[in-house]
Amino acid sequence: MIGAFSKGILRNRQLPLLMGQGVRPLNGFLDGTGLAAVVGWGSKPNTRRVALYARWHALPLWRLEDGFLRSWGAGALFPQLSLIIDAQGIYYDCTQPSALENLLLSSVDLFAGLGADLGRAKSLILSNKLSKYNHAPDWDGPDSRLGVKDQADGGAVARVLVIDQTAGDMSVSLGGASEGTFTAMLAAARAENPQAIIYVKTHPEVTSGRKRGYLTDVQDDERTVVLRQAINPLSLIEQMDRVYVVTSTMGFEALLAGKPVSVFGLPWYAGWGATDDRQRCPRRTRVRSVDELFAAAYFHYTRYLNPVTHQRGSIFDVIDWLVLQRERAARCPQRMVCVGFRRWKAVNIAPLLSLHPSRVVFVPTTGAAEALGIEPGDCLIHWGRDAPAGLAALAGRSGARLLRMEDGFVRSVGLGSDLIRPLSLVLDASGIYFDPTQPSDLERMLNVGGFSVSELARARRVREFIVAHGITKYNLEPRDKAAWATGGKQVVLVPGQVEDDASIRYGCTGVKTNLGLLQAARRAHPQAFIVYKPHPDVMSGNRAGRLALTQAQALADHVETRLSVVSCIEACSVVHTMTSLTGFDALLRGKRVVVYGQPFYAGWGLTQDIVQDGAALARRQRRLTLDELVAASLLRYPLYWDWDLKGYTTCEAVLQRLMETRNALEAGGGLEKLRVGFVRRQWRKLGILARAWFRL
Numbered sequence: 185m186i187g188a189f190s191k192g193i194l195r196n197r198q199l200p201l202l203m204g205q206g207v208r209p210l211n212g213f214l215d216g217t218g219l220a221a222v223v224g225w226g227s228k229p230n231t232r233r234v235a236l237y238a239r240w241h242a243l244p245l246w247r248l249e250d251g252f253l254r255s256w257g258a259g260a261l262f263p264q265l266s267l268i269i270d271a272q273g274i275y276y277d278c279t280q281p282s283a284l285e286n287l288l289l290s291s292v293d294l295f296a297g298l299g300a301d302l303g304r305a306k307s308l309i310l311s312n313k314l315s316k317y318n319h320a321p322d323w324d325g326p327d328s329r330l331g332v333k334d335q336a337d338g339g340a341v342a343r344v345l346v347i348d349q350t351a352g353d354m355s356v357s358l359g360g361a362s363e364g365t366f367t368a369m370l371a372a373a374r375a376e377n378p379q380a381i382i383y384v385k386t387h388p389e390v391t392s393g394r395k396r397g398y399l400t401d402v403q404d405d406e407r408t409v410v411l412r413q414a415i416n417p418l419s420l421i422e423q424m425d426r427v428y429v430v431t432s433t434m435g436f437e438a439l440l441a442g443k444p445v446s447v448f449g450l451p452w453y454a455g456w457g458a459t460d461d462r463q464r465c466p467r468r469t470r471v472r473s474v475d476e477l478f479a480a481a482y483f484h485y486t487r488y489l490n491p492v493t494h495q496r497g498s499i500f501d502v503i504d505w506l507v508l509q510r511e512r513a514a515r516c517p518q519r520m521v522c523v524g525f526r527r528w529k530a531v532n533i534a535p536l537l538s539l540h541p542s543r544v545v546f547v548p549t550t551g552a553a554e555a556l557g558i559e560p561g562d563c564l565i566h567w568g569r570d571a572p573a574g575l576a577a578l579a580g581r582s583g584a585r586l587l588r589m590e591d592g593f594v595r596s597v598g599l600g601s602d603l604i605r606p607l608s609l610v611l612d613a614s615g616i617y618f619d620p621t622q623p624s625d626l627e628r629m630l631n632v633g634g635f636s637v638s639e640l641a642r643a644r645r646v647r648e649f650i651v652a653h654g655i656t657k658y659n660l661e662p663r664d665k666a667a668w669a670t671g672g673k674q675v676v677l678v679p680g681q682v683e684d685d686a687s688i689r690y691g692c693t694g695v696k697t698n699l700g701l702l703q704a705a706r707r708a709h710p711q712a713f714i715v716y717k718p719h720p721d722v723m724s725g726n727r728a729g730r731l732a733l734t735q736a737q738a739l740a741d742h743v744e745t746r747l748s749v750v751s752c753i754e755a756c757s758v759v760h761t762m763t764s765l766t767g768f769d770a771l772l773r774g775k776r777v778v779v780y781g782q783p784f785y786a787g788w789g790l791t792q793d794i795v796q797d798g799a800a801l802a803r804r805q806r807r808l809t810l811d812e813l814v815a816a817s818l819l820r821y822p823l824y825w826d827w828d829l830k831g832y833t834t835c836e837a838v839l840q841r842l843m844e845t846r847n848a849l850e851a852g853g854g855l856e857k858l859r860v861g862f863v864r865r866q867w868r869k870l871g872i873l874a875r876a877w878f879r880l
Contacts (some may be wrong), residue, residue: 359431620800
């Protein structure tokens with residue numbers, strides 16, 4: 185075990201994963217038994233206590249810091265995906281050696297074992313403009329409102345970037361610098377580039393008013409532009425000709441981008457011959473290239489978390505995660521205005537709608553939404569098929585996007601009707617997947633196609649994982665093997681549904697009740713062993729559609745109320761359904777599926793469709809493979825959320841979380857408590873409602 189005094193370290197759920205060891209509190213100064221090391225955060229003042237403790241007990245002291253590719257946003261709201269563990273010092277403290285400095289001083293081949301990975305990582309970081317924090321928008325160039333021009337006599341004027349930092353930053357005081365260093369840096373930038381425009385970039389925390397910078401009082405003039413807003417660092421750097429820095433990591437990012445960098449402090453990347461240094465560190469006697477610095481700091485010195493497995497990973501795992509966050513954030517860059525949502529649902533879905541919490545707004549009515557001054561670029565969101573009165577007209581008048589929301593196809597461990605928060609949602613701008621009266625985004629994806637070889641391979645792996653681990657939408661019921669006394673007859677599974685469900689109301693014509701579905705299945709298979717499986721929401725009492733036991737038993741040979749739908753599918757040879765997702769689950773497992781409605785998976789040549797004149801089926805012209813269906817419905821269509829890492833994630837990661845959560849609950853008896861017991865479930869729902877009331 186590793187010992188820590190810091191409450192922040194002890195609360196951090198990612199640190200044990202990244203360190204590979206558990207962390208326990210140090211309850212007293214004499215308590216040093218059973219420890220491999222003690223940890224403190226960087227060179228903060230409270231780390232001195234840890235250092236004293238380490239010396240007293242002859243234990244190693246590990247200093248922790250965030251990695252250079254940390255997270256989407258800053259602060260505790262966004263858990264870190266990378267970590268530095270330094271047993272010799274810490275990289276930003278030039279007053280003593282660090283593990284990174286010693287590595288750069290050594291004769292170790294820093295490229296050994298990296299192969300093409302080094303160039304690939306560097307290329308991905310630059311092309312995707314990745315930095316320590318990645319929430320800031322790109323810089324769109326000089327703002328003409330500032331009254332500063334960077335064109336003269338028809339030719340471009342050089343742009344020089346001067347990077348400010350927050351007053352009191354430890355990397356400044358431990359990097360051989362002070363307030364006067366920043367003043368000298370700005371003066372040198374102006375003197376050494378007399379014809380250039382000087383862009384002074386302040387720290388975002390200075391802009392917000394939380395802190396002061398060293399160059400806070402600098403103002404715009406004919407040769408100076410102060411950039412006070414949050415800006416993606418590399419988007420700014422790539423438009424500059426030269427960069428001046430004290431100790432900021434932006435200086436190294438400028439080196440990666442191929443810019444000349446003048447350094448006035450002693451950050452970790454200075455003193456190796458790659459920068460124009462205004463100070464000298466006598467210990468740093470070797471010459472290192474930018475690529476060697478990159479290899480040492482980003483590959484050898486930093487540890488990374490795999491956001492899919494929540495175990496140790498690689499720099500590419502973190503790059504993929506950060507790129508995914510940016511892609512998701514770009515889909516809806518403005519406000520997400522949700523209309524008519526219940527309070528508990530709002531709490532459960534708000535984080536999934538934007539990585540910028542202030543952009544998510546919940547209002548009760550269309551009038552309240554209009555009062556917000558809806559603009560083009562905003563999104564108006566409602567649940568299900570039917571929009572609140574006037575919302576579509578408001579979207580038309582304002583130019584905002586109208587989005588319909590529903591749960592994804594692999595949702596949670598527990599029922600949505602029990603207020604369990606989701607791990608996936610769908611947002612559809614065309615229709616919604618269960619409404620066949622109009623095309624949905626999912627239907628359009630399937631009709632257009634265009635799936636790559638790698639995407640189809642990924643879809644196959646997802647399908648195989650789902651089948652191997654018995655994953656469904658809600659993952660509640662026991663997955664024991666069915667032991668029905670079938671007498672050797674063909675087994676036909678008939679999944680019940682919520683009869684007032686929109687997919688039945690809009691997608692079924694002839695057969696539209698559970699009784700009618702059972703009758704149709706019996707007519708088709710008079711000699712078969714028919715198993716009727718009621719819907720979990722109906723069995724829980726949350727939704728309508730309970731078929732009287734005597735009616736079901738008159739048509740079915742067995743009514744299954746205990747086993748998972750996966751157990752039922754695996755024991756049958758054919759499934760008869762109206763529009764149930766069980767039909768999709770059965771397709772994933774290679775079963776024959778007979779469909780009486782128009783669900784999203786029908787009409788593509790994968791099912792036996794009883795309804796021949798359905799409007800949706802007529803629109804669906806392509807014949808699909810199963811992997812194409814999976815690629816669209818599970819990889820492209822939904823968005824997935826990681827509640828631990830507080831960011832968007834992949835289908836694979838959600839499947840992993842569902843499996844782990846369900847298995848842990850099964851092992852501890854919690855799954856049964858989650859599934860049964862009306863009073864217990866209502867009490868749990870009251871707790872969720874209470875939390876929702878106080879949070880919104």
